[in-house]
Amino acid sequence: MVIGRTANITRPHLNGRVNCQYRNKCWLGCPFGAYFSTQSATLPAAVATGNLTLRPFSIVTKILYDKDTKRAKGVEVLDAETNKTYEYFAKIIFLNASALNSAWVLMNSATDVWPGGLGSSSGELGHNVMDHHFRAGAHGEMPGYEDKYVYGRRANGIYIPRYRNLFGDKRDYIRGFGYQGSAGREGWSREIPEMSIGGGFKDELSEPGNWTMGITGFGETLPYHDNRIFLDASKKDKWGLPVLSMDAVIRDNEQKMRVDMMADAQEMLEKAGLKNVKTYNNGYNMGGGIHEMGTARMGRDPKTSVLNGFNQVWDAPNVYVTDGAAMTSAACQNPSLTYLAMTARAVDHAVGELKKQNL
Amino acid sequence: MMNRRDALARVALLMGGAVIGADYLLTGCSPASTDKTQEKAGDSAAASNYKPLDAKQQAYLDEVGETILPATKTPGAKAAKVGSFMAVMVRDCYTPADQEIFTKGLTQLEEASQKLNGKGYLESTPAQRTALLTALDTEQKNYSKTKTPEQPNHYFRMIKELTLLGFFTSEPGATQALRYLPVPGKYDGNVPYKKGDRAWATT
Numbered sequence: 001m002v003i004g005r006t007a008n009i010t011r012p013h014l015n016g017r018v019n020c021q022y023r024n025k026c027w028l029g030c031p032f033g034a035y036f037s038t039q040s041a042t043l044p045a046a047v048a049t050g051n052l053t054l055r056p057f058s059i060v061t062k063i064l065y066d067k068d069t070k071r072a073k074g075v076e077v078l079d080a081e082t083n084k085t086y087e088y089f090a091k092i093i094f095l096n097a098s099a100l101n102s103a104w105v106l107m108n109s110a111t112d113v114w115p116g117g118l119g120s121s122s123g124e125l126g127h128n129v130m131d132h133h134f135r136a137g138a139h140g141e142m143p144g145y146e147d148k149y150v151y152g153r154r155a156n157g158i159y160i161p162r163y164r165n166l167f168g169d170k171r172d173y174i175r176g177f178g179y180q181g182s183a184g185r186e187g188w189s190r191e192i193p194e195m196s197i198g199g200g201f202k203d204e205l206s207e208p209g210n211w212t213m214g215i216t217g218f219g220e221t222l223p224y225h226d227n228r229i230f231l232d233a234s235k236k237d238k239w240g241l242p243v244l245s246m247d248a249v250i251r252d253n254e255q256k257m258r259v260d261m262m263a264d265a266q267e268m269l270e271k272a273g274l275k276n277v278k279t280y281n282n283g284y285n286m287g288g289g290i291h292e293m294g295t296a297r298m299g300r301d302p303k304t305s306v307l308n309g310f311n312q313v314w315d316a317p318n319v320y321v322t323d324g325a326a327m328t329s330a331a332c333q334n335p336s337l338t339y340l341a342m343t344a345r346a347v348d349h350a351v352g353e354l355k356k357q358n359l
Numbered sequence: 360m361m362n363r364r365d366a367l368a369r370v371a372l373l374m375g376g377a378v379i380g381a382d383y384l385l386t387g388c389s390p391a392s393t394d395k396t397q398e399k400a401g402d403s404a405a406a407s408n409y410k411p412l413d414a415k416q417q418a419y420l421d422e423v424g425e426t427i428l429p430a431t432k433t434p435g436a437k438a439a440k441v442g443s444f445m446a447v448m449v450r451d452c453y454t455p456a457d458q459e460i461f462t463k464g465l466t467q468l469e470e471a472s473q474k475l476n477g478k479g480y481l482e483s484t485p486a487q488r489t490a491l492l493t494a495l496d497t498e499q500k501n502y503s504k505t506k507t508p509e510q511p512n513h514y515f516r517m518i519k520e521l522t523l524l525g526f527f528t529s530e531p532g533a534t535q536a537l538r539y540l541p542v543p544g545k546y547d548g549n550v551p552y553k554k555g556d557r558a559w560a561t562t
């Protein structure tokens with residue numbers, strides 16, 4: 001068991017970013033810039049170069065593809081406010097609209113050459129949708145420590161790295177899961193069975209309750225070809241663009257894994273001394289983990305993948321896709337930092353190729 | 360590490376069960392008049408006929424809430440205006456079926472008061488109010504023990520839930536009954552605690 005890995009800074013940083021204030025409100029967008037986000041970290045850095053032009057309210061409708069050079073030459077943009085269409089041209093395009101929308105842009109591009117869109121020649125574009133399935137685990141009560149409490153709200157918990165199907169372990173499913181979890185004293189929403197209403201009840205609820213701890217499995221979803229997203233030509237959005245349809249479920253391997261997510265959690269918490277340990281499986285639907293990926297996967301072979309090993313679209317090498325769409329497997333870890341690393345690597349590659357005049 | 364939906368789901372558990380209306384709480388309270396909601400509740404008439412709680416009913420619920428969570432050394436439910444909180448929650452987050460149970464529940468509460476104390480709730484003494492609501496809480500607890508998800512919710516469970524939710528998330532509840540600390544600035548996972556120290560308002 002280790003502390004979780006989060007992108008919160010603990011001391012002041014560049015671009016006026018202040019250290020974490022332990023509010024645990026990261027998801028609202030950190031006004032201190034302590035939690036990493038595009039708005040707090042990378043956009044200010046990009047602005048500081050003097051080379052950034054931001055065009056808000058822009059819907060990229062397609063990548064403009066040049067049949068003669070077999071390269072992309074730019075993008076078509078629909079202004080969401082005025083409905084006017086613009087074209088922008090570039091030597092290199094980085095398509096990072098997030099996994100599902102990057103696939104959408106590709107599917108909507110170069111359809112005169114490939115009916116399924118740019119990057120569809122392998123038959124894998126939009127397929128192999130993955131996520132992390134979770135909402136199964138256990139929680140219990142820790143007796144004692146009534147004279148202890150916490151100050152502040154650390155926006156982090158504990159992490160238990162994957163151990164299943166590793167080091168000689170073999171289960172009736174493949175791959176595995178990690179756990180995320182936390183401990184704390186119960187708050188006013190707890191049940192006090194022996195109390196009903198009144199002043200004593202209110203004053204009791206105004207004090208912290210027992211220590212509890214819970215852990216939740218985050219499991220790998222396999223890349224099934226049948227799990228896919230596709231353009232629905234029969235449904236258009238308010239701009240007349242085809243909407244994305246999704247057809248993806250977790251299957252036998254994931255369901256078997258969820259049994260272990262509960263049972264292992266119970267065993268660990270009980271061995272750690274927790275009482276009244278209860279397991280739960282609150283169900284899961286694809287996308288619930290908000291770690292969607294795999295819709296334009298990388299690979300060694302253009303026949304089985306959309307992107308090459310440097311995130312370049314096989315069918316248009318000056319188009320790089322470096323968000324979750326590029327992933328070949330989901331593993332069981334939170335993926336954003338991996339996307340960032342892959343992006344840095346791809347950018348370095350693109351600059352090198354540009355200097356060699358290969359793009 | 361925890362995402363927003365999880366964080367909200369933690370608040371959605373109350374009194375040992377899921378908060379009534381939690382489906383809508385988690386999605387940001389969609390109006391109960393959508394077609395989908397009506398289909399789910401199978402009661403479209405109730406949606407179109409629903410009358411939000413008026414000022415008199417809200418004042419009545421303030422008094423009911425004050426018996427559930429009275430002012431002690433810290434303010435009570437009335438100071439937190441739980442009646443007006445309930446009006447919004449029932450209007451925006453309850454299904455038509457639950458809205459009907461809640462509205463009828465106000466009449467049922469009044470009838471129970473007549474039966475037990477021989478007078479209306481507002482005319483009752485604090486001791487009589489406490490006796491009545493304690494009995495109703497026992498009734499809803501026993502009912503909830505064997506209730507299946509398909510069976511209707513108990514109106515007093517609704518009132519008690521919304522009183523707790525409204526009070527402890529209100530300014531007087533969060534800052535006086537509990538300790539509110541918007542910007543802690545640091546974290547210490549091992550600080551001394553002695554009985555009587557108030558809990559933090561946010562986790």
